[in-house]
Amino acid sequence: MSKLMKRMLVSGILLAVAVIVAGCAPKATTKGEEFPLMYEETPLTILILPPMNESTAAEAKQYYGTTVQEVLSYWGYYVFPYEITSDILKMEGIYDAELIRSVPLAKFREYFGADAVLYTTIKKWDLKYMVLAANLTVSIDEELISTKTDQTLWAYNGTVVVDLSGGNTGGGLAGLIVKAVITAANSAMADYVPYARQANRRALSSFPFGKYHPDFMTDQSMQFLDQTPEKANNK
Numbered sequence: 001m002s003k004l005m006k007r008m009l010v011s012g013i014l015l016a017v018a019v020i021v022a023g024c025a026p027k028a029t030t031k032g033e034e035f036p037l038m039y040e041e042t043p044l045t046i047l048i049l050p051p052m053n054e055s056t057a058a059e060a061k062q063y064y065g066t067t068v069q070e071v072l073s074y075w076g077y078y079v080f081p082y083e084i085t086s087d088i089l090k091m092e093g094i095y096d097a098e099l100i101r102s103v104p105l106a107k108f109r110e111y112f113g114a115d116a117v118l119y120t121t122i123k124k125w126d127l128k129y130m131v132l133a134a135n136l137t138v139s140i141d142e143e144l145i146s147t148k149t150d151q152t153l154w155a156y157n158g159t160v161v162v163d164l165s166g167g168n169t170g171g172g173l174a175g176l177i178v179k180a181v182i183t184a185a186n187s188a189m190a191d192y193v194p195y196a197r198q199a200n201r202r203a204l205s206s207f208p209f210g211k212y213h214p215d216f217m218t219d220q221s222m223q224f225l226d227q228t229p230e231k232a233n234n235k
Contacts, residue, residue: 032220043115076213
């Protein structure tokens with residue numbers, strides 16, 4: 001085989017690999033392209049329903065519910081108080097998240113005045129401590145559905161990893177060990193909440209801004225990486 005043919009063969013292989021890698025990587029898209037119904041309906045009030053927890057962390061539901069409410073409020077929406085609405089649903093005999101799925105969406109609009117409801121399934125909520133690092137891995141499926149049309153306005157499926165060590169390696173190995181021990185000791189509710197909030201902020205990065213946000217209706221062209229596997233594979 002001549003050198004020219006070898007070069008052409010190698011170039012062809014590299015090009016094929018580049019195409020495959022590009023096809024597997026998350027695609028950059030805009031909020032307006034992915035979630036046009038959010039800009040058509042412009043929901044104002046959101047009801048966060050108790051999530052289904054498929055993770056091994058029993059406390060994941062509480063961390064998620066108390067932190068996602070704050071993030072959505074910053075995004076410009078009126079969010080019904082999570083703990084109060086959860087108590088009301090329990091009073092109505094709806095304890096299981098699976099039962100909530102069977103409730104007609106119009107009922108949430110009738111009883112709470114919600115424009116949309118947020119369904120969530122927590123797939124993974126793992127807190128890992130190591131000598132040199134500590135991280136929180138959160139995998140969730142989220143779907144915002146209109147109580148007017150029963151249509152999906154926004155959806156997310158992906159994994160967020162939050163570095164709990166802060167990337168600080170000062171103090172040598174001994175310092176890292178001490179830092180890891182302190183981090184583990186401070187993992188009570190009050191100290192863990194900021195990390196859960198950070199995970200929710202990243203997961204909701206593609207969420208269009210609401211009416212109470214200064215950038216309302218001006219973020220359609222804002223790009224983000226679509227992590228939803230089936231969408232990434234179809235693009």
